[in-house]
Amino acid sequence: MIGWRLTRGPARKALGLILAAATILLFLLNLRRAGEQAGRAAERFEARERNHDIQRQMLDAASRRPADRDALADRLRDGRF
Numbered sequence: 764m765i766g767w768r769l770t771r772g773p774a775r776k777a778l779g780l781i782l783a784a785a786t787i788l789l790f791l792l793n794l795r796r797a798g799e800q801a802g803r804a805a806e807r808f809e810a811r812e813r814n815h816d817i818q819r820q821m822l823d824a825a826s827r828r829p830a831d832r833d834a835l836a837d838r839l840r841d842g843r844f
Contacts, residue, residue, distance in 0.1 A: 829835040 829838055
């Protein structure tokens with residue numbers, strides 16, 4: 764009985780409109796979720812880049828350090844530290 768009513772006239776049009784609205788709503792929700800995930804991925808990427816820059820600076824500073832205590836004392840005497 765209910766199936767017969769949904770396949771006739773205005774009910775069929777209303778059902779089509781409801782299904783179309785539901786489809787559009789689900790698409791928009793999925794689009795929003797994808798945008799949030801992309802934003803989180805971008806934040807993680809930026810954090811990794813900052814960490815890599817800091818690590819590169821640390822490695823660069825370590826490569827310029829004095830070889831031993833005597834070299835450190837010489838640098839301190841010359842004022843090049």
